[in-house]
Amino acid sequence: MRYPEPILKLIENFTRLPGVGPKTASRLAFFVLKMNEDHVLEFAKALVNAKRNLFYCSVCGHITDNDPCYICSDTSRDKSKICVVEQPKDVIAMENMRGFNGLYHVLHGAISPIEGISPEDIRIPDLLKRAQDESIKEIILATNPNIEGETTAMYILRLMKGTDLSITRIAHGLPVGGDLEYADEVTLSKAFEGRREL
Amino acid sequence: MRYPEPILKLIENFTRLPGVGPKTASRLAFFVLKMNEDHVLEFAKALVNAKRNLFYCSVCGHITDNDPCYICSDTSRDKSKICVVEQPKDVIAMENMRGFNGLYHVLHGAISPIEGISPEDIRIPDLLKRAQDESIKEIILATNPNIEGETTAMYILRLMKGTDLSITRIAHGLPVGGDLEYADEVTLSKAFEGRREL
Numbered sequence: 001m002r003y004p005e006p007i008l009k010l011i012e013n014f015t016r017l018p019g020v021g022p023k024t025a026s027r028l029a030f031f032v033l034k035m036n037e038d039h040v041l042e043f044a045k046a047l048v049n050a051k052r053n054l055f056y057c058s059v060c061g062h063i064t065d066n067d068p069c070y071i072c073s074d075t076s077r078d079k080s081k082i083c084v085v086e087q088p089k090d091v092i093a094m095e096n097m098r099g100f101n102g103l104y105h106v107l108h109g110a111i112s113p114i115e116g117i118s119p120e121d122i123r124i125p126d127l128l129k130r131a132q133d134e135s136i137k138e139i140i141l142a143t144n145p146n147i148e149g150e151t152t153a154m155y156i157l158r159l160m161k162g163t164d165l166s167i168t169r170i171a172h173g174l175p176v177g178g179d180l181e182y183a184d185e186v187t188l189s190k191a192f193e194g195r196r197e198l
Numbered sequence: 199m200r201y202p203e204p205i206l207k208l209i210e211n212f213t214r215l216p217g218v219g220p221k222t223a224s225r226l227a228f229f230v231l232k233m234n235e236d237h238v239l240e241f242a243k244a245l246v247n248a249k250r251n252l253f254y255c256s257v258c259g260h261i262t263d264n265d266p267c268y269i270c271s272d273t274s275r276d277k278s279k280i281c282v283v284e285q286p287k288d289v290i291a292m293e294n295m296r297g298f299n300g301l302y303h304v305l306h307g308a309i310s311p312i313e314g315i316s317p318e319d320i321r322i323p324d325l326l327k328r329a330q331d332e333s334i335k336e337i338i339l340a341t342n343p344n345i346e347g348e349t350t351a352m353y354i355l356r357l358m359k360g361t362d363l364s365i366t367r368i369a370h371g372l373p374v375g376g377d378l379e380y381a382d383e384v385t386l387s388k389a390f391e392g393r394r395e396l
Contacts, residue, residue: 003290004263010248013241018229019222030287031216032248033261040249043211044242050208050230051238063231065202089228092201 007033056088059130061106061123063088071095071104078102080137084127084156086110086144094142102140105130110148111155117148119155127156131165138166145172145190205231254286257328259304259321261286269293269302276300278335282325282354284308284342292340300338303328308346309353315346317353325354329363336364343370343388 003011007029014025032040056062057069064070071077071091081102085091091104109122119125131139141156143149157167172190174183183191201209205227212223230238254260255267262268269275269289279300283289289302307320317323329337339354341347355365370388372381381389 004252004261004268006244006248006251006263007261009240010244013237013244016233016237016241017226019225024217026287026290027217028215029248030261030285032245033252035214035249037249039211039214040245042207043214044245046204046208046211047230047238047242047245050204050227051233051235053204054202054231063202063205063228065204070202087228089224092224 056106056108060091060104061088061108061126062091062104076101079135081140082127082130082136082138083140083142084153085142086149086152090142090144100140102138107143107152110143110152112148112151119152122152124152124156124159128159131160131163136165138168141167141169254304254306258289258302259286259306259324260289260302274299277333279338280325280328280334280336281338281340282351283340284347284350288340288342298338300336305341305350308341308350310346310349317350320350322350322354322357326357329358329361334363336366339365339367 010029010032011022011025014020014028015022020028032043035043053065054063055065055067057064057067057072059068059072062069062071066073078101081100082105083094083100083102084105084107085094086107086109088106091106094100094104105123105127107122107124107127109117111117111119111122127139130136139156139160141153143152153169157169160167171194172187173194174180174187174191180188208227208230209220209223212218212226213220218226233241251263252261253263253265255262255265255270257266257270260267260269264271276299279298280303281292281298281300282303282305283292284305284307286304289304292298292302303321303325305320305322305325307315309315309317309320325337328334337354337358339351341350351367355367358365369392370385371392372378372385372389378386
């Protein structure tokens with residue numbers, strides 16, 4: 001036996017986390033042993049609480065502990081715009097940007113024939129239902145700039161064409177602070193295509 | 199409010215871990231939400247168990263859930279050799295090597311005038327007591343190859359000189375698989391000094 005059982009168990013649990021290999025897990029486990037006991041108890045409680053008390057908003061699909069979520073139930077928000085994202089994390093990223101005051105729709109995935117994910121597997125039918133509300137004016141497609149995200153955006157665009165809704169896609173281009181020289185060709189060509197008059 | 203409270207709390211707890219910044223903490227927290235509930239409960243239990251049921255062996259200072267620890271109480275081990283290390287993690291590293299079958303002595307630190315750590319703050323007095331046992335023949339100094347570790351090794355060597363004990367220091371040199379070209383000068387000079395006839 002190379003480790004006492006309780007630390008072995010803790011290491012095993014840490015290795016279940018993404019990006020945590022056996023070395024990191026062991027480092028984290030030994031750190032826990034040196035932590036203040038109150039902090040360890042709080043950590044354990046936070047794990048269970050987060051798992052038990054969070055669910056998805058019945059309106060937008062964002063992660064929440066109240067239904068509807070704090071964004072959907074915020075009366076100060078602009079209810080004419082819906083920003084469509086793939087994951088709850090993307091809502092957080094958009095909110096951190098602080099530039100958008102509308103509502104969200106979390107798809108919980110993207111269309112991927114390879115992984116067998118069809119439009120019905122993600123929350124596209126729910127989006128169509130929400131879009132029928134007359135107060136909605138704009139649908140902003142903020143799925144990821146990769147094959148699955150683009151496919152999903154194009155699919156939604158096609159479904160909604162012909163309605164009065166304005167369907168927009170977030171811009172692709174060079175990341176701010178990036179270097180033209182190191183940009184990949186696809187990004188560069190997207191940035192070129194998307195050029196705007198100054 | 200940008201996150202629901204339970205996830206905020208979980209992120210906050212993850213950021214207390216070493217090497218976990220806000221981005222990683224948020225990624226880990228979202229991962230926990232997608233984990234199987236049994237695994238989350240097991241993780242929480244493992245944290246509390248490790249913190250509550252582990253302590254330091256009264257003989258060697260290694261981390262254990264039984265006193266004396268599994269190494270000190272293993273009758274098949276060579277009780278004439280004590281390997282002195284700084285941390286319980288170092289015991290694990292030595293055990294993983296599988297080349298040593300003696301006992302350990304964990305100092306729980308190294309002498310560091312800068313951090314105000316004197317020989318009495320680490321388990322050097324305990325080591326002296328253990329070394330008085332006549333069955334002990336060799337003390338292997340396996341403190342880290344840095345200033346504090348070297349200072350500690352030299353200090354112990356001076357204390358024990360004049361006794362019949364053989365005091366050895368683990369070798370410094372090039373790491374196996376390393377590249378001479380990229381070795382730092384101190385390591386290279388230690389490797390050169392430590393050269394052996396073939």
